Amino acid sequence: MVQQARAVETRRQIVIGAANLFSRVGYERARLNDIVGESGLTRGAIYFHFQSKDDLASIVVDEFQTVSMEAVAAIAQLDTYAMRQIAMLCREMGRLLVDDPVVRAGIRLIIELHSGEAPIPVYLAWIEAIKYFVAKGIDEGDVKPGIDPDDAAVFVTESFVGAHVLSHAVSGHDDLPARIDRLADFLVIALMPDDRVAAHPDLLGARWTPERT
């Protein structure tokens, strides 16, 4: 039991070390030796758990997908209107990008490792989630006439990715919280009729902070 717990902990340390390195230097420049340094473990310990840099990268991407889908599920269960849920989801993904190296590395890795060969599962999952919220917002009378949920979902995802890419390029992520904060309000205002924005005083600045367990 103790050994198993230690193995889980070691694996976790390696994944976080790899995520920190991938998020800083990207996939191409990351060397397995630097992951050794970053995680504070031996090369042998790493090879015991993982086959290769590829293997580590896909585990980081999988964990990123799990973490982001957990945020979607938690926010979808809230008893509030959809456009507020979209604003909350943007800000929560922004918070995760700052706080969680796995999320920061995951979003960078999927951009770097894909170049047109195949759809990206985590983006498809994001787009599906936003589509669900926009369709709910249409039922709630909060979406401008003529806006297609698919198009709106792509627009939200693109804007979020762009804010992340520019924040990384311009400030090494330091300005990300401020960027996402502005973006979340812009996005919901973009999708809603003017009178519906005015009708929801708790919309702008809406934030979901997960309970700490």
Add this chain to the structure above:
Amino acid sequence: MVQQARAVETRRQIVIGAANLFSRVGYERARLNDIVGESGLTRGAIYFHFQSKDDLASIVVDEFQTVSMEAVAAIAQLDTYAMRQIAMLCREMGRLLVDDPVVRAGIRLIIELHSGEAPIPVYLAWIEAIKYFVAKGIDEGDVKPGIDPDDAAVFVTESFVGAHVLSHAVSGHDDLPARIDRLADFLVIALMPDDRVAAHPDLLGARWTPERT
């Protein structure tokens, strides 16, 4: 004279070859040998004109900046309202990304070569340009109350960059024209009061096609 013209043509061939390679594989993976293959010239000819891969990359970025600022200047001179100019500028930058390898490579290089150390001149120039159009739009009564030109300019730039990054990742740029076409309409609708969108029947789908010389 003939020699000089030939030198200019050779230099152009090298820059386009390098841009094609950078836009496909990125800075890290691009090898000078592949640029030799791509341009159809000799290694000697390339070294006669350029010192290094770094040198070539910064020339591609400079030319990208020049081309995009030419589009801004041409659209700024049109006798039309600012929100239509913003939609035109988005679609024109999308067209350049598809048609011009220097633009495609430039936008990829500046994202890859910067990581938080310094502001990116071409983005600052874009943001200044959009800010100018938004301020003009405010004067024309076409911008929602409370929207700050700086914030709006950052939002437009982020969304554009995100559309480009996702299009590259998901389809190798094949879906870029369709993405930018949707995005241009979303962005102007986002910034404008509902009644001002309705008041401009020539707004949605607005496109500027430069004269071919």
